[in-house]
Amino acid sequence: MTPIQSTILRAALAGCLAWGMAAGAKAQISLGGTPPSFRYEQTLRSRAAAEKVAVNFSIADEKLVGSWRESEGLAPRCVSRLIDVKMNPQNAGAWTTLPDGQTIWQLEIEAEGAQALMLYYADFLIPEGGRLYLYNQDKSELLGAYTHATNPDGGRFATGFISGDAITLEYAPGPDGRQPRLEIEAVGYGYNLPEGDRTWRQGAQLRRTAASCEVNVNCSEGDSWQNEKRGVCQMIQRINDRGYVCTGALLNNTAQDLKPYILTATHCGQDATGVKATDEELRQWQFIFHKEYSTCRSDGQTTPTRSMVGCTRLASTPTHGGSDGLLLLLRQSIPEDYNVYYNGWDRSEQASAWGISLHHPQGDYMKISTYTRPLTSATFYGEGSLEGAPNAHWNAVFAQTDNGHGVTEVGSSGAPLFNSSHRIVGSLTGGTSACTKPEGDNLYGKLSYHWNKQAGTDTHFDRFLDPTNSGVEVLDGRYHRSASAPSGLKAVMDNGRVRLTWTAPTSGAPRTYYIYRNQMKIGESTTTSYIDATPGQGTLAYAVTAVYASGNESNGSTTLLEQVALKAPTNVKVTRTTNGRAAVLWEAPVYEQSIYWGGSRAHYQVNVNNTGEARPFYFGQRWEPKDIAPLNLRTITAVRFSPTRGNTYEVYISQGRRVYRQAITQTFTYGVTNTVTLTTPFTIDGAEALTVAIYVAHLTADATNFPAVCDEGPAIDGKGDLYSFDGHAWERLHTGKDxxxxxxxxxxxxxxxxxxxxxxxxGTSADCRRAEVLPPSDVTPHLRSARVEDVSERAALRSMQPYAFPEVTGYTIYRDRAKLATVGTTPTRYTDPSTLTRTVNYQVAAVYGRSESEPSAVVSFTPTANAEVDAAEPAIYPNPFGDHLTLSAPERVSRIEIFGADGRLLLKQDRPGTTVDTHTLPAGVCLIRLTLNDNSQRTLRGLKH
Incomplete structure (x- = not known):
């Protein structure tokens, strides 16, 4: 595709963050609590004079230079300038004894004109039992208590921003009276807030507001992303003598050992000149989780944040010539009570059809941006000669949603891109989208490229995210402790409503269950059932999750249901009876559905033979009786699959002891799904397992020939992944050591x-024997695979299990739009008893229980002698019948067939006369099918005495 020009590099292209914290909120690994001095009014301020920090730079110049660098795409927005200092309990501050006899140390630092201050430490170690607090002048913001657990090994550290131009440190020793190691080496002078914003002087939280079109994560758009958001953080990066902000995401790994890996963008770790943050500076980076508005409104109601400090750089891919990916490891494990989520990932090249991104634009509270168009591959271009690796990025174009039109902005850099399976597939580099250009580009470095595509081992993410060398392409996310999920979700249509039922988790006691339809939360339930009263039409993807007292939400139990529009009868016509009345005739509506196991797109090709061999084989899918029961006595009319060049195929269907074969002689269109219509429809027996397969009857010995196309997985073992060499003994593709x-x-x-x-x-065919699925064996089949190059984008299917068709229970006949009569399902004919003297219009609607379809198209009737005369409709009588039944209009019937209630053929007679001998039939309900001379069919219900 044409490379996408990105006009800005969002980085450390950062905005301001919410500098302050509400009193009582927790940050870093801290215990909360109240400073001892707060108990005494006379110690509201430090007894010692404030240590004044000289501001030896021009804020106006800093902003001017920063704006120029941003406009040139050379640098991120700087949020603070670091001023070197050297302060510790030995050379600054004062020790004070409180009225209760407790001794504390206080140090007030002032930097005139700052909008917020942040402290950086060359050494930070709190002795056992000691506590450190930080707060602003009016005590509206408080950080701490920091304890020995905060930074137990000592060394470099940083504490978060507090609004205002003065900050107080207060240390309370433990019982042994030991002093802390606090070597303050720099004061972060926050200055880059919006012009005219002075609310920080009253202690309000300081933030740079995101653009007005952005959508808060706790709006309805985020309902189904509540797990994933808990693994997204805002980052504050120290690089040389400045501070920047970006977005990062916590990742799971195949060892499932809760190592705190953070994914972000490489450019978030370097300044305007390309200088990278040093290892010592990385120890002072901050990672802030749960920074959200608590509702959809930006009304100041926020959730408590939790922070971590310090990281190491593990792997990165360059922005120029690469995919701009950076993988970090936090220096400490994240406490369980932080309730963070280790996000899952997908490193495949599969382009997701829809998904979202979670980010902190301008350093604001977390936002959600939604894309509904499939991702496309793109090459990133920045200003000047800056150019990413070819097609190493995903381009997401975000959509208008219920509460706005999310985009990305400065500060969003490094943000995770999620696919429709709730797994991360990329991290943000930059783009052109804005509220004034909401459908601009948003380029995310592909995780598949970060994985191992870049030369050099220090660029490979796979060493860390797949330490077990599993080779998996996808991995689900998790909490510190797995939240047990419900199972067995079932969806049943009931008179226009959907009834959902599921099985409770095997462990744990959920507080409630969340119910989702097509990724949108539609309700909650404290029981294991739910009624969706307004499901709508189309494919309905339902999910039910368990939510626990901690707020953790489990993975979902899912199911798909096809809610089709209720169809009206077809081929409606009106004829004149011999006595001049109007006879309305119609045919029952016909529905179709596709059944299959698996994913949404063709993705791989495989061959199950040894290298160089060209042995024919079958590949297919299987449904057990419980799966296929809703389709009992319905007919398979076609099979769809994606052929590859140089091979000859046949359709193969088996069920019980019945086998259907059909050679495929049509001309294939390669690279798309081909439909093969069956010469004779195959009737489904709801009591037998069904196998639908394609037989590769002839294939070349070409080592690059891969005749069977697969999806992207994962396998539905024993159902979606079967192959065979004889059509009877079936092996599983997903088995063995590979x-x-x-x-x-x-x-x-x-x-x-x-x-x-x-x-x-x-019949008597040698194939007339039952198919068998073999149990998993230790023998690994000789499998070879190759990526599908020309199929994946165009041969898409939705995963779908069988569902019951809407059941017609009768018909309503309308004359001139007024209801005339309601009749049963047979015969599909109605004679208007009225004597008509003018032209009238008839319509017929199908009745489905309590619901009714739209009426059919209007058919007019004029009661004249020239109107078409209706031949008598074939019918049977009496009904119930005994050893004989009588057939009216037998001259119109070419064949009569009578079936038992189980669908078995009991009697078949060609060209029957007026009387049919039925003495051999068993008593009970039966179905009588009449095939007419024009090959149309009528099905009647009968009862044998």
């Missing part, structure tokens, strides 16, 4: 019609 490597489903589907069929008895 199971992870071939974790796919074969890419095919069957088209099922609502028309009922006949269960023919098995």
């Amino acid at each position: 199971a992870a490597k071939f974790n796919y489903n074969f890419f095919l589907s069957a088209v099922v019609s609502s028309r009922r069929g006949v269960l023919e008895e098995c």
